[in-house]
Amino acid sequence: MDDLRALYEEVILDHNRRPRNFRRVPAGSNRHATGHNPLCGDQLRLDLVIENGVIKDVGFDGAGCAISTASASLMTESIKGKTVEQAERLFRGVHDLLTQRGDPGDLGKLRVLAGVRDYPARVKCATLAWHTLDAALKNATDPVSTE
Amino acid sequence: MSHPMPEQRTAGAARFDVARIRADFPALAQQVRGKPLVYLDNAATSQKPRAVLEALERYYRCDNANVHRGVHALSERATGAYEEARAKVRAFLNAASEREIVFVRGATEGVNLVASTWGRANVRAGDEILISAMEHHSNIVPWQLLCEQVGARLRVAPIDDTGALVFEEFERLLGERTRLVAMAHCSNALGTINPVRRVIERAHAAGAVVLLDGAQAAPHLAIDVRALDCDFYVFSSHKVYGPTGIGVLYGKERLLEAMPPYQGGGDMIKVVTFEKTVYNDLPYKFEAGTPHIAGAVGLGAAVDYLGALGLDAVAAHEHELLVYATEALAAIPGVRLVGTAPEKAAILSFTLEGVHPHDIGTVLDHEGVAIRAGHHCAMPVMQRFAVPATARASLGLYNTREDVDALVRGLERVKELFG
Numbered sequence: 407m408d409d410l411r412a413l414y415e416e417v418i419l420d421h422n423r424r425p426r427n428f429r430r431v432p433a434g435s436n437r438h439a440t441g442h443n444p445l446c447g448d449q450l451r452l453d454l455v456i457e458n459g460v461i462k463d464v465g466f467d468g469a470g471c472a473i474s475t476a477s478a479s480l481m482t483e484s485i486k487g488k489t490v491e492q493a494e495r496l497f498r499g500v501h502d503l504l505t506q507r508g509d510p511g512d513l514g515k516l517r518v519l520a521g522v523r524d525y526p527a528r529v530k531c532a533t534l535a536w537h538t539l540d541a542a543l544k545n546a547t548d549p550v551s552t553e
Numbered sequence: 554m555s556h557p558m559p560e561q562r563t564a565g566a567a568r569f570d571v572a573r574i575r576a577d578f579p580a581l582a583q584q585v586r587g588k589p590l591v592y593l594d595n596a597a598t599s600q601k602p603r604a605v606l607e608a609l610e611r612y613y614r615c616d617n618a619n620v621h622r623g624v625h626a627l628s629e630r631a632t633g634a635y636e637e638a639r640a641k642v643r644a645f646l647n648a649a650s651e652r653e654i655v656f657v658r659g660a661t662e663g664v665n666l667v668a669s670t671w672g673r674a675n676v677r678a679g680d681e682i683l684i685s686a687m688e689h690h691s692n693i694v695p696w697q698l699l700c701e702q703v704g705a706r707l708r709v710a711p712i713d714d715t716g717a718l719v720f721e722e723f724e725r726l727l728g729e730r731t732r733l734v735a736m737a738h739c740s741n742a743l744g745t746i747n748p749v750r751r752v753i754e755r756a757h758a759a760g761a762v763v764l765l766d767g768a769q770a771a772p773h774l775a776i777d778v779r780a781l782d783c784d785f786y787v788f789s790s791h792k793v794y795g796p797t798g799i800g801v802l803y804g805k806e807r808l809l810e811a812m813p814p815y816q817g818g819g820d821m822i823k824v825v826t827f828e829k830t831v832y833n834d835l836p837y838k839f840e841a842g843t844p845h846i847a848g849a850v851g852l853g854a855a856v857d858y859l860g861a862l863g864l865d866a867v868a869a870h871e872h873e874l875l876v877y878a879t880e881a882l883a884a885i886p887g888v889r890l891v892g893t894a895p896e897k898a899a900i901l902s903f904t905l906e907g908v909h910p911h912d913i914g915t916v917l918d919h920e921g922v923a924i925r926a927g928h929h930c931a932m933p934v935m936q937r938f939a940v941p942a943t944a945r946a947s948l949g950l951y952n953t954r955e956d957v958d959a960l961v962r963g964l965e966r967v968k969e970l971f972g
Contacts, residue, residue, distance in 0.1 A: 410915075410916060410919045410970070414912075414970055419970070445927060446910075447927065447928050447932075447935065447942045448941065449941070470909065471910075471912050472908075472909060472912045473911075473912070474909075475909075527915075528911070
């Protein structure tokens with residue numbers, strides 16, 4: 407059970423149980439994207455309020471596994487109040503952390519996602535929210551798919 | 554290993570000795586993450602008995618050559634082995650003739666072959682293809698493609714809350730425009746065994762042809778295509794303990810005879826000139842290119858293996874396990890079984906309250922228990938039951954009550970972690 411705890415850290419379990427910013431369309435939201443992982447059926451909708459290049463508010467909803475829900479919840483916490491550039495840097499950092507390419511930089515609390523690296527089948531669960539964020543920041547209109 | 558006649562399959566073994574059977578499957582005797590492997594993903598693919606592995610190796614070691622064209626000894630042996638496999642499959646399905654047994658890559662290719670050849674020749678604009686709401690994507694998409702091409706309409710017979718076909722609705726949808734009924738003999742996502750004999754009777758009375766997708770039925774039930782009177786039957790070798798990459802399309806000779814070829818190439822022709830090509834006889838007309846000879850030989854060995862055990866004995870063993878597992882899972886608070894039809898094969902799809910199936914799968918894997926989590930290539934089934942995915946334990950002939958107990962213990966772990 408111990409090595410399983412490296413994946414399902416207490417922080418992950420907590421964010422799965424009580425996802426932060428788990429609500430539909432915060433008032434004044436002006437960026438949206440949806441993400442879909444066809445392999446496991448995970449669905450995610452992300453809404454952002456961006457003012458003067460700063461993420462003022464964020465909300466997400468959908469259905470997913472613990473890894474995907476916790477990753478989305480942690481993401482919303484970490485990008486709130488950040489500039490678009492900072493959020494994009496976090497996206498690249500998490501991506502590097504999960505795909506083990508390059509130095510992810512200082513990710514703070516998001517480092518708990520590192521446990522997913524040992525579970526190749528689950529990496530896409532963790533990246534779904536982040537790819538959806540990337541799409542929302544780029545104002546992409548097509549739904550994001552992990553496939 | 555001896556080669557009993559597959560006709561003896563119903564005689565079965567006097568006693569179903571699972572311990573001895575398990576010893577035939579080398580892959581079962583391993584540890585996964587420090588725990589003994591408990592393999593409960595048989596609906597995805599089954600493990601292979603030594604008899605199959607040895608047949609593959611023997612073929613490549615001794616007989617490897619191309620078939621139907623060589624004049625040398627090895628080619629004669631390879632051709633003999635390939636055609637002997639066809640004979641075994643004929644007996645396995647109780648088909649009337651070996652001309653009705655076409656080797657394909659798997660059940661999926663079998664469905665596609667019928668959709669593109671029989672379909673193109675027989676389905677016109679305004680015609681209807683009738684399927685059920687429990688189909689695997691492989692028995693949906695080929696018909697959608699056909700319908701798009703010719704302007705036909707795909708109709709879907711609904712299923713009830715247990716996952717059983719609503720027969721009255723099926724009958725109501727069956728009309729004079731119905732050209733073909735395509736249905737799973739057994740559902741991969743729900744385990745439901747369809748009342749195929751009645752389906753075929755009604756379809757024939759309405760003038761429709763019937764294709765049965767036997768991918769999930771073939772490992773669990775004795776199949777008699779003549780008693781069923783079905784027109785097409787497809788199954789995959791790898792789910793009946795044979796190798797991957799090979800499967801079977803059974804078709805009634807008169808239907809296959811009238812169908813245009815599937816792919817062009819070697820082996821499927823008699824005479825080729827630039828003006829005209831004369832196609833080969835059945836079943837070679839549908840087997841373009843060098844076939845998966847070793848795969849067919851391996852499938853032949855798998856069919857022999859099942860025949861020696863007796864499919865009725867296999868079915869009885871699995872049914873007893875299904876009853877045991879259903880009770881055990883239903884007793885766990887928070888578990889919801891998805892698919893509780895009265896007639897079922899040993900497939901248990903389920904959800905656990907508050908835990909996503911993928912998390913169940915990962916935790917169980919840590920306990921050495923292999924299950925499937927996801928939509929099982931049956932997204933419409935997931936929609937019907939309003940779940941994004943399920944966890945699925947599917948049992949095979951080598952599974953035991955201890956395997957089910959390990960699953961239950963694993964689920965307790967899942968609840969500990971996520972509770």
